[in-house]
Amino acid sequence: xxxxxxxxxxxxxxxxxxxxxxxxxxxxxxxxxxxxxxxxxxxxxxxxxxxxxxxxxxxxxxxxxxxxxxxxxxxxxxxxxxxxxxxxxxxxxxxxxxxxxxxxxxxxxxxxxxxxxxxxxxxxxxxxxxxxxxxxxxxxxxxxxxxxxxxxxxxxxxxxxxxxxxxxxxxxxxxxxxxxxxxxxxxxxxxxxxxxxxxxxxxxxxxxxxxxxxxxxxxxxxxxxxxxxxxxxxxxxxxxxxxxxxxxxxxxxxxxxxxxxxxxxxxxxxxxxxxxxxxxxxxxxxxxxxxxxxxxxxxxxxxxxxxxxxxxxxxxxxxxxxxxxxxxxxxxxxxxxxxxxxxxxxxxxxxxxxxxxxxxxxxxxxxxxxxxxxxxxxxxxxxxxxxxxxxxxxxxxxxxxxxxxxxxxxxxxxxxxxxxxxxxxxxxxxxxxxxxxxxxxxxxxxxxxxxxxxxxxxxxxxxxxxxxxxxxxxxxxxxxx
Numbered sequence: 001x002x003x004x005x006x007x008x009x010x011x012x013x014x015x016x017x018x019x020x021x022x023x024x025x026x027x028x029x030x031x032x033x034x035x036x037x038x039x040x041x042x043x044x045x046x047x048x049x050x051x052x053x054x055x056x057x058x059x060x061x062x063x064x065x066x067x068x069x070x071x072x073x074x075x076x077x078x079x080x081x082x083x084x085x086x087x088x089x090x091x092x093x094x095x096x097x098x099x100x101x102x103x104x105x106x107x108x109x110x111x112x113x114x115x116x117x118x119x120x121x122x123x124x125x126x127x128x129x130x131x132x133x134x135x136x137x138x139x140x141x142x143x144x145x146x147x148x149x150x151x152x153x154x155x156x157x158x159x160x161x162x163x164x165x166x167x168x169x170x171x172x173x174x175x176x177x178x179x180x181x182x183x184x185x186x187x188x189x190x191x192x193x194x195x196x197x198x199x200x201x202x203x204x205x206x207x208x209x210x211x212x213x214x215x216x217x218x219x220x221x222x223x224x225x226x227x228x229x230x231x232x233x234x235x236x237x238x239x240x241x242x243x244x245x246x247x248x249x250x251x252x253x254x255x256x257x258x259x260x261x262x263x264x265x266x267x268x269x270x271x272x273x274x275x276x277x278x279x280x281x282x283x284x285x286x287x288x289x290x291x292x293x294x295x296x297x298x299x300x301x302x303x304x305x306x307x308x309x310x311x312x313x314x315x316x317x318x319x320x321x322x323x324x325x326x327x328x329x330x331x332x333x334x335x336x337x338x339x340x341x342x343x344x345x346x347x348x349x350x351x352x353x354x355x356x357x358x359x360x361x362x363x364x365x366x367x368x369x370x371x372x373x374x375x376x377x378x379x380x381x382x383x384x385x386x387x388x389x390x391x392x393x394x395x396x397x398x399x400x401x402x403x404x405x406x407x408x409x410x411x412x413x414x415x416x417x418x419x420x421x422x423x424x425x426x427x428x429x430x431x432x433x434x435x436x437x438x439x440x441x442x443x444x445x446x447x448x449x450x451x452x453x454x455x456x457x458x459x460x461x462x463x464x465x466x467x468x469x470x471x472x473x474x475x476x477x478x479x480x481x
Contacts, residue, residue, distance in 0.1 A: 062086065062094040062160075063217070064143045065133030066116075067126055071147035072106040079114040081153045089160050097136055098147070099129040126211075127225060127232030134220050142215045150255050151212040158250055159214045167219050167245040168237070170205075171212035171252035178207070178251035197234055197277065201284045202295060206249055208237045219245045229269050231276040238280045244290035244332075244353025287439065290354035294332040303467075310466045311412065312338065315383055318410045318462070318474045323378030326402060328367050329385035336360050343377075345370065367395045375404045383412035383472070391442045396456050400477060409458055409475040417445030421469035446471050 064082060068075060079096065086094050098111040099119045108118050121132040134142065141163060145151040151171065159169045173180040174194060180187055190209060198205050211233055219240050227235045241247060283289060297312070299305040316338045319325055323341060330336050330344035332354040343361045346352050352362045365371050367385060380399050389395065399409060414421045425440070450460050450473070458475035465471055 060093040060095060060139045061091040062141045062143055063133075063137035063139030064094065064096045064145070065099065065130065065137060066097065066145060066147050067099045067101065067121075067129035067133070068103065068107050068111070068147040069101040070103045070105045070107060072103070072110045074147050074149050075107060075110045075114070075116075078147060078149055078153065079111065079116055082156075083115065085153045085156050089157065091160075093139075095138060097133050099133045101125075101129055123228065125228035125232075126230050127228040127235075130232055130236070131225055134217075134223075137217060140217055142217050142220060143213070144215070145212045152253070152255060155212070155252055156214075159212075162248055162250055163214060163216070165246070166248035167216040168240050168247045169214040170207060170210050170237070170247060170249045172207035172210055172249035173252060173254045174206040175249045175251050178253070180254040181256050182254065193273065197238075197280070200277065201238065201280055203238070203241060203284075205237070205241075205247060208234050210252070210254075212252065213237075215240075216245075219243070226279065227272065227276050229272040231269065231272045234273070235276055235280060238283065241291075242283055242289040242350070244350040244355075246353075246356075290350040291332050293351075294334060294354065297334055307466055307470070311383065311470065311472065314464045314466070314472045315381060315410055315412065318408065318472070319379050319381060322408050324376070325379040325381060326370075326372070326377040327381045327383075328370070328399070329382060329388075330355060330362075333383070334358075335381065335383070367398060368392070370398045370402050372402045374401050376402050377407065378404055379408040379410065381410045383410065384470075385413075386411070387413045387440045387442050387444065389442065393456075396453070400456055400458070403477050405477060407477050408461075409453075409477060410472065411449075411453070411475065412470060412472040413444050413449070414440070414469060415446050415465070415471040416443040417447065418469055420467070424467070424469050446473075449473070 064086070066075075066078075075098065082096060096111075096116040097119055098107070098116045099121050100108055100111075101121050101124075111118050117136075119132050119136055121129050123131060130144065133144070143156065143159070145153075155171055159171060162169050172178050174191065180190070182190070194207055194209055197203065197208055209230070211230075220236065223236065223239055225232060225235060225239075237247065286292070289295070293308070296304050296308045299308065312334055315335055319335075319339055325339050325342040326345065327333075327335055327339070327342055328345045330346050331348075331351045336342055336344050336355055337358045337360075339360075343363060344352070344355055344358075345363045345365050345367075346355075347364065347366050349364055352364055355362055363371060367382070367389065380403050382395075382399060386395060403409060414425065416422065446463070449471075453460070453473075453475055457478050459478055460473060461476050462474040463471060
């Protein structure tokens with residue numbers, strides 16, 4: 001008892017309950033831990049607790065990553081301003097990381113003398129610098145900015161204040177009230193570059209080449225970045241968008257470089273941008289992109305646009321006035337937006353991140369193991385899901401389990417019994433590589449599917465088709481009483 005009181009006397013008030021429980025019922029083989037990074041023995045000391053207490057030593061909030069190549073004179077001005085601005089934010093902890101790309105001036109010495117951590121990048125180019133900085137960053141947020149004073153440190157405050165509104169905050173030159181002080185030719189080329197990417201890839205953004213950004217670290221940690229030059233900025237932002245992360249642009253006044261020479265080579269970087277555009281075009285038009293379903297609703301390809309809208313019309317008509325609905329494999333479909341009482345389920349987090357904008361409850365789960373009680377929903381929707389999973393009774397049993405007696409089941413899938421679908425799927429493979437047709441693994445025919453559903457206790461009420469190929473079936477679950 002005396003040992004216990006002695007130990008409790010050496011920890012802060014907020015940790016007492018945790019420590020008291022561990023001392024009363026100690027784990028069999030692991031030492032007491034204040035957090036997962038700090039193993040401590042039961043012989044706790046005041047000094048060791050002060051070192052590891054999560055309240056006295058909160059997690060680092062911000063990592064500032066600055067790529068630099070012969071920027072010693074600029075860093076001498078930038079870093080003191082950074083420290084002043086970030087300290088005034090009231091963050092619980094931050095670090096400054098200068099990624100040195102092989103400077104021959106005093107970049108490293110200046111950075112070290114001004115409390116920055118120096119990392120010597122191993123991979124070439126601006127992209128290599130960002131990747132190195134991301135890997136070494138410890139903060140919950142990662143701020144990136146240039147070393148040449150073109151990014152005003154005072155602008156960090158409005159970026160920080162906006163961090164709850166999106167996972168990526170971009171200081172944008174090309175939104176209303178934004179501006180860029182740069183040579184005329186360079187500004188024209190910058191505008192052309194941004195519009196080519198945003199219009200060509202259907203991105204609702206304006207400035208995807210700005211390097212002044214605040215990321216939630218989870219958006220870029222472990223991101224498979226391929227670009228090595230300044231085109232990395234486009235790749236990172238497009239990959240964030242494809243993962244369903246929210247991106248917010250706030251107007252920013254870009255300033256001219258204060259000292260030194262720019263490291264941009266138009267010819268070399270122009271070729272890099274073309275290669276990146278091609279890779280990002282493939283990503284944007286594949287099912288890997290979080291907004292694939294939503295974007296198809298407004299597709300520039302008339303058959304694709306019609307298909308999405310006709311499917312939406314039939315499903316929402318079948319679900320009208322049904323009561324509580326469960327949309328399994330909801331993706332980023334606008335069905336969620338059109339129904340009042342609906343819960344969306346999807347196994348892919350990127351799809352759910354995108355669908356947050358609909359303001360409906362979302363659950364990350366599998367159709368093989370739905371996390372809902374029996375007889376919870378009046379209507380269950382499974383549109384374009386069952387052909388993407390291995391043939392099994394379990395998904396149908398799960399749908400029946402969570403559906404109330406006499407509830408509706410809306411089941412949509414291609415009808416492989418129809419020649420029209422087999423022709424369309426062949427064209428789909430060729431014209432839209434990376435689309436959903438590439439993921440079909442189980443084929444259903446209407447007659448066979450209806451017989452199976454009858455065995456599961458469902459009665460067919462209606463059957464509609466999209467272009468005579470995709471069947472959307474409305475079932476009613478028979479009363480099991």
